[in-house]
Amino acid sequence: MSRVLAARGLPLWLALAWVFALAGRPGPARAEEPGASGEEEQQDAAEEEEAAEDEEEEEEADEGGAPKDKSIYGPIQKRLYALDNELSIGFSYLPLDPYTKGYGAHLAYTIHFDDLWALELLRVGFSWNVDTSLKTKVIDAMPQATPEEFPAVVFYENTNLILKLLYGKQSGLNAAVLHYDLFLLAGAALLYRNPFNLDQIDTDHSRFDLGFNLGVGFRFWLSPDWSLRVDLRDTLIVFGVNNLDWPLENSVEVSLALSVNL
Numbered sequence: 001m002s003r004v005l006a007a008r009g010l011p012l013w014l015a016l017a018w019v020f021a022l023a024g025r026p027g028p029a030r031a032e033e034p035g036a037s038g039e040e041e042q043q044d045a046a047e048e049e050e051a052a053e054d055e056e057e058e059e060e061a062d063e064g065g066a067p068k069d070k071s072i073y074g075p076i077q078k079r080l081y082a083l084d085n086e087l088s089i090g091f092s093y094l095p096l097d098p099y100t101k102g103y104g105a106h107l108a109y110t111i112h113f114d115d116l117w118a119l120e121l122l123r124v125g126f127s128w129n130v131d132t133s134l135k136t137k138v139i140d141a142m143p144q145a146t147p148e149e150f151p152a153v154v155f156y157e158n159t160n161l162i163l164k165l166l167y168g169k170q171s172g173l174n175a176a177v178l179h180y181d182l183f184l185l186a187g188a189a190l191l192y193r194n195p196f197n198l199d200q201i202d203t204d205h206s207r208f209d210l211g212f213n214l215g216v217g218f219r220f221w222l223s224p225d226w227s228l229r230v231d232l233r234d235t236l237i238v239f240g241v242n243n244l245d246w247p248l249e250n251s252v253e254v255s256l257a258l259s260v261n262l
Contacts (some may be wrong), residue, residue: 079115079167081179081221083261086110086118088229090257094127096250099135100152102127106255110162118162120185127153129197147195147205153251154194154201158213158233160187181219181227189213189235191251208241211251225261230254 087109094102106125112118129152139145166182193207215233222228235251 080169081224081227082115083110083112083118083259085262086112086259087262088257088259090229090255092125092127092253092255094129094153094251094253096252097129097152098132099138099150100129100131102129102153104128106257108158108257115167116164118164118183120158120160120162120187123158123160124156126155126198129154147202150195151193151205151207152195153191154198155192156235156251157190158187158235159189160185160213160215162217179221181217181221181229183217183219185213185215185217185231185233187213189237191235191237207243209237209247210239210241211235211237219259227259229257229259231257 087107089107090105092102092104092106094104104125104127106123108120108123110118110120135150162183162185164181164183167180169177169179172178189211191207191209191211193209194201195205196202213233213235215231217229217231219227219229231254233253233255235253237247237249237251239245240247
């Protein structure tokens with residue numbers, strides 16, 4: 001009887017042994033799902049954010065906006081108003097000379113290399129000088145004073161390198177966007193000085209002087225091609241060409257000009 005039960009139970013024992021063998025066998029390694037770790041989740045989030053920024057820039061370009069540069073501070077919008085070849089004409093005031101005050105005009109041509117640098121290739125102007133009361137008092141008190149003691153700027157020429165330091169835009173009364181520029185300049189200056197004005201120039205007292213020019217300017221944009229600019233410049237006159245002397249004098253100029261992009 002026991003042999004019969006053993007014979008009948010043998011297949012059952014073999015089946016159970018096969019099931020236990022399969023259960024104990026290690027299964028195939030599961031492939032790690034993407035995004036399972038924290039680093040991969042952060043990378044995926046960064047890629048999604050970058051894709052969203054690119055899509056936003058493409059939308060701005062389609063709408064006529066300017067593309068943006070990237071920096072450690074985030075996207076920086078490029079200039080909407082920029083210059084290539086600038087021609088400007090304006091009025092000047094020379095207030096520093098204690099004996100004369102100059103009122104004049106100037107014409108300038110500037111080449112803009114990029115959004116940071118420009119070269120004011122040529123800036124020429126003239127000044128109409130008006131005597132101050134101090135000059136009259138000195139001449140009355142010192143009849144022996146000669147015209148050579150009162151040289152005043154009649155013509156001048158500047159060539160300057162310009163650093164465009166700041167560009168910005170502001171909302172005006174929530175009705176318009178105001179664009180502006182702040183820039184620095186430095187370069188060389190050539191001046192023609194004479195004690196008399198254009199209608200009475202005395203060539204015997206003419207001076208041709210060289211100097212260094214430093215200044216700061218502010219530009220207010222009227223449109224993409226037209227702008228108003230205010231300049232404050234100080235010219236240090238260091239060498240007299242025809243007199244071979246070192247006058248070391250200052251000539252300050254304040255100017256208002258209208259500029260157009262050619």
